[in-house]
Amino acid sequence: MSASGAHGRTAETSHVAGAVAAEEDLRALFGRSSAVFATVSGPGHVVERANPAFHAAFGVGRTGLALADVLPDVRDRGFLDLLDEVRRTGEARTDRDVRVELGSGPQAREAFFDLTCEPRRDAAGDVLGVRVIGVETTSVKHSQRLMAEHRVLLEQIARQAPLAEVLDGMARCIEELVPRELFVSVLLADPDGLHLRHGAAPSLPAFYNEAIDGIATGEGVGSCGTAAHRREPVIVTDIATDPFWDDFRDLAVKAGLGACWSTPILARDGGLLGTFAMYHRVPRVPQEIDLAIIRVFAGTAALAIERHHNELARQAAEARAEAAREALAETARAERELRAEAERRADAAAELAAQMRAAAAAHAQTPRPERCQLGGRTGCAAPAELKVADSWGDAAWGCSRHVEEVLIHVPSVFIAGEELGGLSAYLNR
Template sequence: MTAVSGRRHPAADPAPAGQAAEEDLRALFGHSTAVFASLAGPEYLVETANAAFFATIGEERARTGVALAELVPELAGQGIIALLDQVYRTGEPYTGRDVRVVLGSGPHAREAFFDLTYEPRRDTDGNVTGIRVIGVETTQVKQAQQLMAEHRALLEQIARQAPLAEVLDGMARCIEKLAPQEVLVSVLLADPDGRHLRHGAAPSLPDFYNQAIDGIATGEAVGSCGTAAHRREPVIVTDIATDPFWADFRDLAGRAGLAACWSTPILARDGGLLGTFAMYHRTPRIPQDADLALARVFADTAALAIERHHTEQAQRAAEARAKAALDDLATAVRAERELRADAEQRAAAAAELAARMRAAAAAQAPTPHPERCQLGGSSGCTAPAEIKIADSWGDAAWGCPAHVEEAIINVRSVFIASEELGGLAAYRDR
């Protein structure tokens, strides 16, 4: 039991000055959140301590008259007893800032930080008879400072457009480092249709586990994450071994050494599903308010990173589409120019051919020739014969302007039967 009491009235129960001073300290620190203990002798027997001291080491160890090393055996090897020895031996007080202390053992161990002062207790002759320990736990302050520093670093990563996988992996590792108890963090990303979850980051989970849950559906009773994504609200499973949500994944979780999973949906500003943020534990565990707050903070941070990633993807896709459209337009413009140039060349060649044909018709008009076109094929042609053409083998025929033009254009060996009017060379140059 704690030995904290009020100060006795000196008139009713006179006490030595040293004892009265101790009672004053007990009165001052009795209800304080600061840690106070008065240790006696070189064994550091806990003579008295306030409620904050016993709350720190564990209420189950709240007793006096026991040596500190026996009451809190985990302090051995942490330098605490050595510092007490130094103060007891030298009589010089000691003050330490953010002194790290591991309290408890095994799965119940926790890391704590304190600003501590060790003051020597003296008798009337000035001899050191014990030590007073006064301290303030700074664990939450230190964790808050670390949290803010890590959170700021993540926001800077997002601002400089670091790859999403890098941001999410760094976030998971940050939480695992800051959490007072072992936690394994996982981030799953929602498919565009919101029906499946894909691996995003989980640096401490086994590869086989990450591969097995990559692509799980969102829906009721699909583990913690599938259900949280489906409900758009946190799902806290404190014991995977007995929870019905994990019926289909219980063996998988057992092989991975997972016993609890708290999942928070990651939602966009418009309420759309972006993914899930999960905190796994190796023993069944109920979350504290601080755990839930941490999950919300980093779920919001993950949402910021994922939305930024989606925006960048959409921007890159839009830029790619715009570039493709410009490339298509440039190709179309080049093709149009080529077609126009070809058409102009064809028009010029046709005009030249038409002029040569008119000249040929005029020059050959006095020459005896058939009355009708000989180039109509089996169907015949009743148009007047006006122009004589020949081929490179010496064959010749008379035809109308339409069939002559068709023959010259389509039969490569045909030319106007007049070298003066261009003949074979003019056709080949065309």
């Protein structure tokens, strides 16, 4: 063996030993860290080493598994694409918010990571695999998206979008952005605070929403009825065993619900506006991020509902004011009509009085005319049937129609003639 060959093997052995030692140091460094660490090899990216955080985050139960098999659904600039590129180019890459679809079926969840991927080389410099170091940013990413959606909701409220649209959009936003599957429900309190009505629950079954629409507020009436009654959050982590759900357990089982966390929606003066609830398929205890979401969006719902109530009150006040204005205008129109009618009656009375005087003058020459004297300018060809007189002694003869007009419009006029029966003839005609 030549000295140069021995030296080469010694150098190679030292290089490999150094690489292994470095890997062990990194493994020790990240062993208890919340940061993810793993080394993978081959085109399938088989996991050789990984810390507990990596196993927990990616759902990889043990080493020796290929990430290409464990993570079948990766889109956009996904994790496997990143590993492929580093292995192909031999260049390190640091990417932020790498999206990874973890799990499958109902348990699937979207996750985001800030990842640094470095090539692992052998003594000859060839790429053996990739070293992965990263931090999961799912909570931060979702929080950012939730806050962005929250701003959108506030803008909707500010421009007075319909309450149903705001609440439905809020529910869908939370359901889509929160990592775990959940269903959001908002119930609205009746004005008397004794019952809760459907407000929004886009993902709960229709039969469930119909069944709880109008439930009473009271102790032990599910999560929402109790929360509304107590004016404080009610966290039911297991519907199957909680006594609050005795009357609704079969309904919840039919809807596939395992937990319900409800918090009252309160106005600024403490009045009950409704309830905000988060349902889960399986029993669950809320984490701090869950409680934060509840506080933020229950407050948003309160703002939307109170704004809606204020708008309804404003519209009702405007409607009352408009009704009062219309009533006042109608009164004024009626007064004008009455005044005009009074003026017409006064004119008619004056004209009839003039006719009475003219007829009285004619009566002096013709005590009993054959024709009606009260027909005015146009005259009247009807036979003279009745005699009328006033308190001044003026008298005239007229037909029954014109006599009635005179009796109605001219004060102090009475039927005076006895020749044809007088008053009795008029009344019995």
